[in-house]
Amino acid sequence: MGEERYNVKLDSFEGPLDLLLHLIKQAEVDIYDIPVAQITEQYMAFIHRMQELELDIASEYLVMASTLLAIKSQMLLPMQDVWADEDLEEVEALPEEDPREALVAQLEVYREYKAAAAGLAERQSERARFFSKAPSKITPSSEHRNEPAMIEASLSEMLQAYQKLKWRLRVNRPRTTTVETQKWTIEDKMQTIRTRVIDSAQPLPFLQMYTKGEVHEQVISFMALLQLMKENAVVCNQRGNFAAIYIQAREETNHE
Amino acid sequence: MNSDVALILETLLYVSGDEGLEAAHASDVLGIDRAQVIHELQNLASRFEAEARALAILQFGSRFQMTTRPEFSDYVQRYAAPPQRGKLSQAALETLAIVAYQQPVTRAAIEDIRGVNADRAIATLTGKGLIEEGGRLKGAGRAILYETTVRFLDVFHLASLNELPSVTDEEEAEQMDLFSSGYRENRNDDFFA
Numbered sequence: 489m490g491e492e493r494y495n496v497k498l499d500s501f502e503g504p505l506d507l508l509l510h511l512i513k514q515a516e517v518d519i520y521d522i523p524v525a526q527i528t529e530q531y532m533a534f535i536h537r538m539q540e541l542e543l544d545i546a547s548e549y550l551v552m553a554s555t556l557l558a559i560k561s562q563m564l565l566p567m568q569d570v571w572a573d574e575d576l577e578e579v580e581a582l583p584e585e586d587p588r589e590a591l592v593a594q595l596e597v598y599r600e601y602k603a604a605a606a607g608l609a610e611r612q613s614e615r616a617r618f619f620s621k622a623p624s625k626i627t628p629s630s631e632h633r634n635e636p637a638m639i640e641a642s643l644s645e646m647l648q649a650y651q652k653l654k655w656r657l658r659v660n661r662p663r664t665t666t667v668e669t670q671k672w673t674i675e676d677k678m679q680t681i682r683t684r685v686i687d688s689a690q691p692l693p694f695l696q697m698y699t700k701g702e703v704h705e706q707v708i709s710f711m712a713l714l715q716l717m718k719e720n721a722v723v724c725n726q727r728g729n730f731a732a733i734y735i736q737a738r739e740e741t742n743h744e
Numbered sequence: 745m746n747s748d749v750a751l752i753l754e755t756l757l758y759v760s761g762d763e764g765l766e767a768a769h770a771s772d773v774l775g776i777d778r779a780q781v782i783h784e785l786q787n788l789a790s791r792f793e794a795e796a797r798a799l800a801i802l803q804f805g806s807r808f809q810m811t812t813r814p815e816f817s818d819y820v821q822r823y824a825a826p827p828q829r830g831k832l833s834q835a836a837l838e839t840l841a842i843v844a845y846q847q848p849v850t851r852a853a854i855e856d857i858r859g860v861n862a863d864r865a866i867a868t869l870t871g872k873g874l875i876e877e878g879g880r881l882k883g884a885g886r887a888i889l890y891e892t893t894v895r896f897l898d899v900f901h902l903a904s905l906n907e908l909p910s911v912t913d914e915e916e917a918e919q920m921d922l923f924s925s926g927y928r929e930n931r932n933d934d935f936f937a
Contacts, residue, residue: 548859594859598858601838602838604842604911605841615900618812620810622762644870
């Protein structure tokens with residue numbers, strides 16, 4: 489049971505620095521005066537537990553383990569003044585360099601950004617209390633004005649458009665649903681899209697490509713579209729930032 | 745004429761919905777200066793605020809959006825149960841915070857701060873349109889420099905990056921200033937070495 493609890497915790501650490509902060513907080517010690525021996529021991533116990541649970545130990549955790557061990561051994565070394573010669577009394581005046589310094593600096597910066605991340609999350613939920621409507625369904629006026637050159641949409645733009653599409657579908661989804669045992673294949677969907685794109689005299693708007701259907705079908709359709717893009721069968725265009733993405737057959741552009 | 749401009753902008757705000765009205769676009773439509781459009785839209789926003797209308801106008805960058813007021817969000821939720829926009833993972837949020845405060849910033853610099861590989865978080869944030877490539881480092885490697893997008897401002901309710909809350913407590917501020925300036929110097933050395 490203890491192991492299971494640990495397992496849940498393993499997932500919740502965002503890396504070695506996060507784990508270290510957790511251990512320091514748990515030990516109720518000052519971040520500027522870390523008891524390295526104690527913290528290193530706990531850190532190593534954690535690494536061993538990861539091994540026991542046969543988790544992939546990310547290299548970052550191992551790098552941190554060796555850093556901790558290096559600091560620990562450095563702190564075990566005798567102090568400088570043991571060797572201080574009577575002839576060299578200035579040596580004592582030199583500030584002692586704390587081997588923990590670099591690590592503390594790193595932890596401090598990480599802690600800042602962790603706090604900043606929490607701040608962002610708060611703003612995000614605050615923002616969710618403002619509601620807006622979908623844009624009115626009218627033809628974009630950009631077609632009547634000076635049009636910028638066609639921009640070929642990149643993969644990341646397509647992914648963004650897909651995120652937007654998913655959001656719209658979620659907003660428009662009816663409250664009730666019927667479960668159907670239909671199966672789709674990428675090949676079928678590729679054929680469907682190819683036919684629709686070739687039959688259509690005009691480029692098809694991406695957002696109107698799929699207006700209904702369940703998530704599984706949408707994903708298959710989207711993958712089919714990406715596959716068609718990859719095979720150069722279709723090309724996706726966008727008339728500028730934030731403009732709608734249009735799908736058209738590759739051959740048509742070649743004729744121009 | 746002046747009141748017409750305000751009314752036209754209000755109309756365009758309504759029509760553009762959650763896509764937002766881009767000041768440059770509105771400036772084309774109305775044939776007036778972009779800076780003046782922004783000024784008019786900001787005036788309109790304050791007027792909505794002063795008159796305590798049902799709707800509010802939000803600004804993010806040079807984009808404006810017409811929304812409901814947060815005071816009434818409970819009623820909207822009771823009425824419509826709107827779907828939640830996807831919450832970001834802790835890893836994505838931490839990465840986004842670093843990009844927001846340090847931009848433009850490389851993947852290596854993000855990884856130095858978080859102590860873990862940032863590939864996945866960067867891919868997620870790019871896919872969600874919250875960060876984008878803002879250029880490349882000069883010198884060997886020409887690493888990608890990441891920046892936040894206008895959409896980032898929208899999602900986190902910021903008119904501009906200047907509105908990002910300060911990261912540090914006032915107590916710690918002085919100490920942290922020394923700290924982060926030293927840190928930044930180190931970073932720059934790494935970057936342009």
